[in-house]
Amino acid sequence: MEGKGCFICIEGLDGCGKTTQAKLLVNRLRKKGFNAVYTAEPSEGEIGNFIKKYCLNCEKRVSSVVEALLFAADRFEHVTKEVIPGLNGGKLVVSDRYVYSSLAYQGAAGLDLEWIKKINKHAIRPDLAIFIDVEPETVIRRLKPKKSVMENLETQRKVREVYMKFVREGELVKIDGNKPKNEVADEIFAFTLRFLKKH
Numbered sequence: 445m446e447g448k449g450c451f452i453c454i455e456g457l458d459g460c461g462k463t464t465q466a467k468l469l470v471n472r473l474r475k476k477g478f479n480a481v482y483t484a485e486p487s488e489g490e491i492g493n494f495i496k497k498y499c500l501n502c503e504k505r506v507s508s509v510v511e512a513l514l515f516a517a518d519r520f521e522h523v524t525k526e527v528i529p530g531l532n533g534g535k536l537v538v539s540d541r542y543v544y545s546s547l548a549y550q551g552a553a554g555l556d557l558e559w560i561k562k563i564n565k566h567a568i569r570p571d572l573a574i575f576i577d578v579e580p581e582t583v584i585r586r587l588k589p590k591k592s593v594m595e596n597l598e599t600q601r602k603v604r605e606v607y608m609k610f611v612r613e614g615e616l617v618k619i620d621g622n623k624p625k626n627e628v629a630d631e632i633f634a635f636t637l638r639f640l641k642k643h
């Protein structure tokens with residue numbers, strides 16, 4: 445763990461409920477007395493906002509190499525300006541998406557996972573990485589009308605396959621995201637508390 449804090453990231457397909465769950469987790473941890481903060485990628489910084497406009501909310505997907513490099517640059521700023529200072533201040537930092545999103549989305553687009561890891565060397569290892577698992581068909585139903593270039597069945601299926609590889613390798617903890625919102629939140633909270641007790 446970096447500094448005195450703890451770094452948790454929440455991952456999943458578009459429309460799996462990550463943002464809701466990351467915010468619920470922060471609220472519940474705060475009620476328990478933890479100094480928890482919510483943060484997200486792409487970030488609210490200049491590179492993050494550029495990504496949203498240039499790579500996500502546009503007509504055609506840009507090259508996956510460009511995506512990977514931009515997300516890695518945004519991540520560097522996110523990690524150095526928000527995550528590490530938070531951890532050094534003893535905070536519990538909950539990130540809505542992190543490096544596994546690059547591995548899953550840009551990996552699913554055909555990029556070598558080892559290269560993605562290399563350009564993300566600056567991305568410190570999270571203490572806990574949670575994957576909210578929802579079927580690609582379900583998220584596509586939830587995501588109407590479509591918002592970004594990633595929101596199609598074929599992409600979501602490929603992305604899930606890469607996430608599942610990291611679940612099998614023990615890097616991501618899988619939580620069933622098909623249940624009602626509060627049940628998913630209970631499960632994530634209970635798992636996080638057990639994790640915090642152990643560490």
Ligand code: TYD
Nearest residue numbers: 458463485486515541542545546549550594
């Ligand atoms: P998302 O969490 O869906 O943002 P919002 O809730 O604001 O719509 O993330 C935006 C998209 O960016 C999502 O489709 C996944 C994609 N993405 C990548 O392809 N690579 C990355 O490294 C990250 C962080 C996100």
